[in-house]
Amino acid sequence: MIVPFYCQANPLWKDKILGKRETFQEAGCLVTCVAMLASAKTGKEITPLMVDEWMDTHHGYQGDAVIWDKALSYLQSLYIPFTHWEHDFGNYETIKWRDGDIPILRVLQKSGHYHYVVLLDKTGKCNDPAHIVGANNTLKQRGYIPDRVTWFW
Numbered sequence: 001m002i003v004p005f006y007c008q009a010n011p012l013w014k015d016k017i018l019g020k021r022e023t024f025q026e027a028g029c030l031v032t033c034v035a036m037l038a039s040a041k042t043g044k045e046i047t048p049l050m051v052d053e054w055m056d057t058h059h060g061y062q063g064d065a066v067i068w069d070k071a072l073s074y075l076q077s078l079y080i081p082f083t084h085w086e087h088d089f090g091n092y093e094t095i096k097w098r099d100g101d102i103p104i105l106r107v108l109q110k111s112g113h114y115h116y117v118v119l120l121d122k123t124g125k126c127n128d129p130a131h132i133v134g135a136n137n138t139l140k141q142r143g144y145i146p147d148r149v150t151w152f153w
Contacts, residue, residue, distance in 0.1 A: 001100055003040040003118055005127045005135035006032050006048055013049045019061035024048060029116040030066050031055065032129035033104045034074065036118045040102055041080045048129075097122065107144035114147065 008014065014025040024032070031051050038046040051074060055061060060070035105119045105126065117126040120136065128134035128142055139146060 001040055001102070003036055003102060003120060003127055004045075006035050006039075006129060007132050007134060008032050008048070008129045009132055010048075013047070013052070016049065016052065018052060018055075019064035019066075022064045024052075027064060028052075029129050030071065030104070033116045033118050033127075034071050036127055036129070037102050037104065038075060038078055038080060041075075042078055046078070103149050105139075105146060106148045107139060107142075108147050110143050115144070117144070119149070 008024045008028040010024075013028070014023060016024050016028075018024060018028055018031060022028075028048060032048045035046050035048040035051045038051065051071075054074050054077070055066070055070060058070055058073065060067050060074070103119045105117050107115050107117060109115050115128075115130060117128045117139070119126050124139040124146075125136055126139060126142075128137050131137070131142075
């Protein structure tokens with residue numbers, strides 16, 4: 001399954017406000033990961049703007065934070081089945097992958113902030129929405145410390 005790459009800094013949405021005051025470029029990693037996952041699973045182009053518009057109309061933000069259950073509801077509205085939830089803290093190599101699974105991984109950046117990427121395989125290859133050349137990078141290349149595998153679809 002091909003997972004398309006979207007970047008938070010895309011000029012089409014980088015300055016769009018998410019929630020109350022932060023922009024896609026500043027804080028849109030999770031919404032952008034949801035768009036990549038939704039596009040891969042449906043075979044249609046689903047942009048981060050489309051995800052954000054749905055989140056806005058369905059009260060998907062609390063302040064500037066994404067409400068997880070609303071993001072899950074968005075994917076379910078597209079008939080994307082949620083396969084399982086796994087909290088494997090930091091050890092993405094031991095997770096139980098099934099054919100077609102696409103996990104979203106929370107990582108710790110060198111800055112000490114959390115960030116989300118779409119994990120592409122067990123080697124740590126990922127689509128990192130924070131970087132313009134973020135497609136098919138590895139966690140090691142980015143200097144990210146895996147924190148938690150959050151969702152599988």
